[in-house]
Amino acid sequence: xxxxxxxxxxxxxxxxxxxxxxxxxxxxxxxxxxxxxxxxxxxxxxxxxxxxxxxxxxxxxxxxxxxxxxxxxxxxxxxxxxxxxxxxxxxxxxxxxxxxxxxxxxxxxxxxxxxxxxxxxxxxxxxxxxxxxxxxxxxxxxxxxxxxxxxxxxxxxxxxxxxxxxxxxxxxxxxxxxxxxxxxxxxxxxxxxxxxxxxxxxxxxxxxxxxxxxxxxxxxxxxxxxxxxxxxxxxxxxxxxxxxxxxxxxxxxxxxxxxxxxxxxxxxxxxxxxxxxxxxxxxxxxxxxxxxxxxxxxxxxxxxxxxxxxxxxxxxxxxxxxxxxxxxxxxxxxxxxxxxxxxxxxxxxxxxxxxxxxxxxxxxxxxxxxxxxxxxxxxxxxxxxxxxxxxxxx
Amino acid sequence: xxxxxxxxxxxxxxxxxxxxxxxxxxxxxxxxxxxxxxxxxxxxxxxxxxxxxxxxxxxxxxxxxxxxxxxxxxxxxxxxxxxxxxxxxxxxxxxxxxxxxxxxxxxxxxxxxxx
Numbered sequence: 001x002x003x004x005x006x007x008x009x010x011x012x013x014x015x016x017x018x019x020x021x022x023x024x025x026x027x028x029x030x031x032x033x034x035x036x037x038x039x040x041x042x043x044x045x046x047x048x049x050x051x052x053x054x055x056x057x058x059x060x061x062x063x064x065x066x067x068x069x070x071x072x073x074x075x076x077x078x079x080x081x082x083x084x085x086x087x088x089x090x091x092x093x094x095x096x097x098x099x100x101x102x103x104x105x106x107x108x109x110x111x112x113x114x115x116x117x118x119x120x121x122x123x124x125x126x127x128x129x130x131x132x133x134x135x136x137x138x139x140x141x142x143x144x145x146x147x148x149x150x151x152x153x154x155x156x157x158x159x160x161x162x163x164x165x166x167x168x169x170x171x172x173x174x175x176x177x178x179x180x181x182x183x184x185x186x187x188x189x190x191x192x193x194x195x196x197x198x199x200x201x202x203x204x205x206x207x208x209x210x211x212x213x214x215x216x217x218x219x220x221x222x223x224x225x226x227x228x229x230x231x232x233x234x235x236x237x238x239x240x241x242x243x244x245x246x247x248x249x250x251x252x253x254x255x256x257x258x259x260x261x262x263x264x265x266x267x268x269x270x271x272x273x274x275x276x277x278x279x280x281x282x283x284x285x286x287x288x289x290x291x292x293x294x295x296x297x298x299x300x301x302x303x304x305x306x307x308x309x310x311x312x313x314x315x316x317x318x319x320x321x322x323x324x325x326x327x328x329x330x331x332x333x334x335x336x337x338x339x340x341x342x343x344x345x346x347x348x349x350x351x352x353x354x355x356x357x358x359x360x361x362x363x364x365x366x367x368x369x370x371x372x373x374x375x376x377x378x379x380x381x382x383x384x385x386x387x388x389x390x391x392x393x394x
Numbered sequence: 395x396x397x398x399x400x401x402x403x404x405x406x407x408x409x410x411x412x413x414x415x416x417x418x419x420x421x422x423x424x425x426x427x428x429x430x431x432x433x434x435x436x437x438x439x440x441x442x443x444x445x446x447x448x449x450x451x452x453x454x455x456x457x458x459x460x461x462x463x464x465x466x467x468x469x470x471x472x473x474x475x476x477x478x479x480x481x482x483x484x485x486x487x488x489x490x491x492x493x494x495x496x497x498x499x500x501x502x503x504x505x506x507x508x509x
């Protein structure tokens with residue numbers, strides 16, 4: 001099963017964390033390796049350039065030493081220091097004290113050839129200390145051509161290399177995600193198969209209950225039939241959820257102008273039997289004439305899941321307050337509530353916070369998917385042991 | 395105030411002249427009659443010892459204990475003129491004379507660039 005096929009599945013927070021950690025680590029090490037390679041290449045290019053300059057300066061130094069020797073011999077007659085237009089020089093004695101200098105930057109007498117700032121310095125130790133000079137320093141400007149070439153090569157080869165590393169990262173990420181995806185896909189497939197087998201018996205039960213003339217039944221039998229009806233409706237509801245989840249990609253969307261007020265009342269009516277079994281009271285505050293452009297089945301799924309959750313997680317003799325206004329639906333229960341730290345995870349698929357109640361943990365995931373599709377805003381407010389309030393805005 | 399300056403200048407000149415006199419009396423006097431002048435000798439030392447510290451130390455060592463192994467003069471010169479006698483100057487005076495000799499011929503501050 002490919003990854004892209006299931007991209008609409010929300011990643012769990014722990015999965016996201018692992019993914020972010022993996023990507024950060026991968027990026028970090030990739031960049032470190034890249035920098036290391038760039039640094040090695042830079043050092044190599046610099047050394048190559050210095051080697052070339054060294055040859056040139058070595059040759060120049062021979063002439064300069066001859067001039068210095070001549071000056072040494074005639075020092076009682078002349079004190080004119082030999083100079084050159086492109087190369088500056090300096091002489092230092094054996095105690096590293098400056099005798100004379102025309103340099104722009106202070107030399108490092110421990111080295112032979114090196115780059116300091118934008119200058120290249122070469123140090124030669126003549127055989128004899130003419131004018132007391134143990135060190136002769138030659139300095140010339142670095143024209144920077146080698147550096148421009150280095151930058152050009154880095155852009156030419158380094159950038160594609162970086163892209164390759166990124167592509168490799170993408171494939172590694174896919175490999176990394178595969179086990180997670182496979183688990184979700186496996187669960188989806190299982191639900192799909194189970195759902196298919198549920199459909200026929202549930203439909204048969206519900207159809208038969210509807211055909212029963214309840215007026216002719218004894219009160220005891222009527223109560224039994226009502227309980228069967230509730231159970232069948234609950235199964236039917238779960239069936240609808242699972243079908244939606246599994247066939248979501250293949251169901252054709254048919255958006256139309258929906259009378260939300262009427263739909264909401266119908267769904268409350270539908271759930272009233274189930275609510276009655278837990279002695280839950282509906283408090284309806286539904287404004288008439290609220291319309292929304294949405295697919296009817298999807299809107300039903302959204303409302304059903306909100307109401308069924310409000311019933312499922314409510315206490316006996318609890319209340320469900322449903323408010324409909326232009327632009328918002330609020331479903332508030334008086335149930336077990338959700339702790340603040342879990343609020344962010346309630347829309348994750350297969351996430352259940354209370355294992356004592358039934359369900360697969362897909363109801364709110366469906367709500368989230370529909371809300372995302374129609375750009376509806378979901379706001380959840382809850383207090384443990386007091387209430388849960390879900391607001392859908394458009 | 396002016397008097398004090400005059401006295402100070404006088405003392406300074408006297409000290410310098412005394413230092414110079416040690417060098418003049420004990421070095422120049424003999425060397426001006428010799429084949430190798432003092433300046434040539436200085437640049438030989440510079441060529442071998444480079445720094446002020448090393449040159450002064452070599453001069454002091456040689457003048458105190460002259461020997462065939464310490465001399466900077468060529469073999470032929472030594473064969474002809476021999477090794478000089480050890481200096482009779484006190485350590486202090488010898489060092490003063492060497493300082494004057496260094497200051498007179500040193501390269502520091504003398505080099506210039508052709509304009």
